Amino acid sequence: MVKAVKGVFVECDPATREVLLKLNEKDKFIIEDLDKTHLFINSTHLDRVKWALDELMNENYYKKEQPK
Amino acid sequence: MSSAAQQTLTTMGSEEEFRLTIAEYLESLPAQFIRRVFSNPAACLAIFRLLSTVGKQLIISMLYLDGPLGLHEMHQWAKPNHQRTVKAKIHQLRKLQILVEEEEKKKKENGTAEVVVSLNTVFRTQLRNALTGGGDFGSFGIVYRGPRDPRITQSWLARYAAERWESILHFMVGQSADVAPPSESVRGILKMSRLMDEGKPAAHGENENDNEDVNEAGSRGGLRITNSGFQFLLQDPVSQVWTVLLQYLRLAEMQDMDVVEVLNFLFQLVSLQPGQQYSTEALTRNQRRMLSELCDFGLLYLDGVAKRFYPTHLITSLTSGGSSAAATAATAAGSKTPGTASSTATAAAAAGGGGGGEMAVPSEAGYIILETNCRIYAYTSSPLQIAILNLFAHLVNRFPNFVTGALTRESIRGAISHGITADQIITFLTTNAHPQMHGKMPVLPTTVTDQVRLWERERNRLHPVHAHFYKDFNHKQEFER
Numbered sequence: 021m022v023k024a025v026k027g028v029f030v031e032c033d034p035a036t037r038e039v040l041l042k043l044n045e046k047d048k049f050i051i052e053d054l055d056k057t058h059l060f061i062n063s064t065h066l067d068r069v070k071w072a073l074d075e076l077m078n079e080n081y082y083k084k085e086q087p088k
Numbered sequence: 089m090s091s092a093a094q095q096t097l098t099t100m101g102s103e104e105e106f107r108l109t110i111a112e113y114l115e116s117l118p119a120q121f122i123r124r125v126f127s128n129p130a131a132c133l134a135i136f137r138l139l140s141t142v143g144k145q146l147i148i149s150m151l152y153l154d155g156p157l158g159l160h161e162m163h164q165w166a167k168p169n170h171q172r173t174v175k176a177k178i179h180q181l182r183k184l185q186i187l188v189e190e191e192e193k194k195k196k197e198n199g200t201a202e203v204v205v206s207l208n209t210v211f212r213t214q215l216r217n218a219l220t221g222g223g224d225f226g227s228f229g230i231v232y233r234g235p236r237d238p239r240i241t242q243s244w245l246a247r248y249a250a251e252r253w254e255s256i257l258h259f260m261v262g263q264s265a266d267v268a269p270p271s272e273s274v275r276g277i278l279k280m281s282r283l284m285d286e287g288k289p290a291a292h293g294e295n296e297n298d299n300e301d302v303n304e305a306g307s308r309g310g311l312r313i314t315n316s317g318f319q320f321l322l323q324d325p326v327s328q329v330w331t332v333l334l335q336y337l338r339l340a341e342m343q344d345m346d347v348v349e350v351l352n353f354l355f356q357l358v359s360l361q362p363g364q365q366y367s368t369e370a371l372t373r374n375q376r377r378m379l380s381e382l383c384d385f386g387l388l389y390l391d392g393v394a395k396r397f398y399p400t401h402l403i404t405s406l407t408s409g410g411s412s413a414a415a416t417a418a419t420a421a422g423s424k425t426p427g428t429a430s431s432t433a434t435a436a437a438a439a440g441g442g443g444g445g446e447m448a449v450p451s452e453a454g455y456i457i458l459e460t461n462c463r464i465y466a467y468t469s470s471p472l473q474i475a476i477l478n479l480f481a482h483l484v485n486r487f488p489n490f491v492t493g494a495l496t497r498e499s500i501r502g503a504i505s506h507g508i509t510a511d512q513i514i515t516f517l518t519t520n521a522h523p524q525m526h527g528k529m530p531v532l533p534t535t536v537t538d539q540v541r542l543w544e545r546e547r548n549r550l551h552p553v554h555a556h557f558y559k560d561f562n563h564k565q566e567f568e569r
């Protein structure tokens with residue numbers, strides 16, 4: 021029987037996909053892992069996922085000390 | 089239509105594309121409206137000026153032909169490798185209903201009917217009238233025959249217009265502490281065009297500034313700037329005026345004002361000479377109402393007591409093809425000849441001369457220097473320009489006529505989260521670049537432009553699309569179905 025699931029189809033680069041897979045370990049939001057650059061996730065988690073991704077990017081950024 | 093136009097507004101930056109929006113609006117009008125618009129010579133001339141060079145060439149070639157011309161022959165006017173451009177322009181003119189196509193049964197060797205085109209008859213007569221000064225003079229504005237008010241000079245008008253326009257932009261940016269908020273009609277237009285809307289609470293925790301904005305917004309009657317508002321701020325003045333006028337047209341439509349009358353009057357205003365006084369005697373009630381509303385924007389100055397008005401350079405430079413900044417008082421006074429009679433020839437020549445003058449000095453308003461290490465130096469003391477720079481740059485020092493800062497990751501990301509795109513930031517910096525920067529090609533250092541684009545892409549690493557997922561197919565056939 022064919023099942024239809026509604027969600028969000030995400031296209032991203034492989035590095036981001038790995039990050040999303042890691043985030044998935046904490047709260048499950050990936051419905052299906054399609055291939056190296058595409059994922060299918062639950063739509064309710066979309067905003068939170070974007071925010072978490074942003075946070076992670078910020079963590080890795082080194083800010084130069086402002087010369088005073 | 090407004091949402092489609094809004095979408096095109098958010099992706100646009102240049103003036104040519106704005107003319108296309110006016111074209112879209114004209115195309116969407118039904119046939120008899122168009123005919124009424126064309127029956128006004130000023131409107132024909134204004135539309136003519138708004139077209140591209142190829143379009144103008146096509147129209148001028150056909151203007152004094154009384155009979156129709158074969159479409160085949162028109163295609164032959166173009167060089168072989170530019171045929172496609174010409175065909176596209178012909179198509180565009182057809183959509184605007186300026187060009188009319190018919191099938192004429194001519195006797196050809198193979199007996200097929202040939203397609204012939206001619207200019208719309210009404211358009212043709214009125215454009216001829218506009219160019220030769222025939223027909224009804226009143227359509228180009230009746231000059232006020234009384235004594236001149238000595239206070240109102242060209243430079244006064246330029247200053248007045250600049251001040252009004254800037255106060256509106258200030259209001260949008262939120263620097264309105266010392267400036268009175270603009271009138272109801274202006275606020276109405278800003279709200280309707282979604283450049284500003286009723287304040288709403290901040291969406292993300294990371295944007296702490298939004299909380300302050302909401303508090304400020306409460307004191308300003310609840311209006312907060314939107315994403316498209318930010319993009320509007322970064323455009324050059326002519327595009328901004330066009331946006332406002334288009335919104336005004338839509339507002340007029342919604343209020344059931346006669347759109348054709350409004351359009352005709354707008355086109356008439358666009359062809360006037362700045363600084364020349366015009367009488368309001370012959371105008372209808374609707375037109376007078378338009379005058380007072382447009383006055384709030386600084387597009388003209390209305391002297392209700394003496395029943396006259398003076399258009400400013402903001403509105404007259406709309407069709408004169410100037411590329412970037414509005415003329416400064418010096419340029420305006422210098423390049424326009426003092427008007428005497430209201431003949432159409434003088435109006436066209438002065439506007440053309442003004443257009444030439446404006447195009448010759450694009451860098452007069454340039455004030456930003458951008459270094460390869462992303463530092464910005466801006467020679468300005470205008471609080472508005474500083475506020476606009478603050479939108480996407482991190483400003484560090486401020487001196488009496490000079491501001492320094494840098495484009496940092498935070499500042500650009502902040503701008504992008506407000507909806508400004510990297511392209512707009514880059515276009516803004518290019519158009520306002522200091523003359524010193526114009527020596528090199530490209531104007532801005534590629535390191536900086538690339539870095540801004542990369543920061544933008546960093547935010548958009550995910551491309552979500554709402555979709556349905558089908559699984560557990562029993563055989564391949566089901567899938568193919």
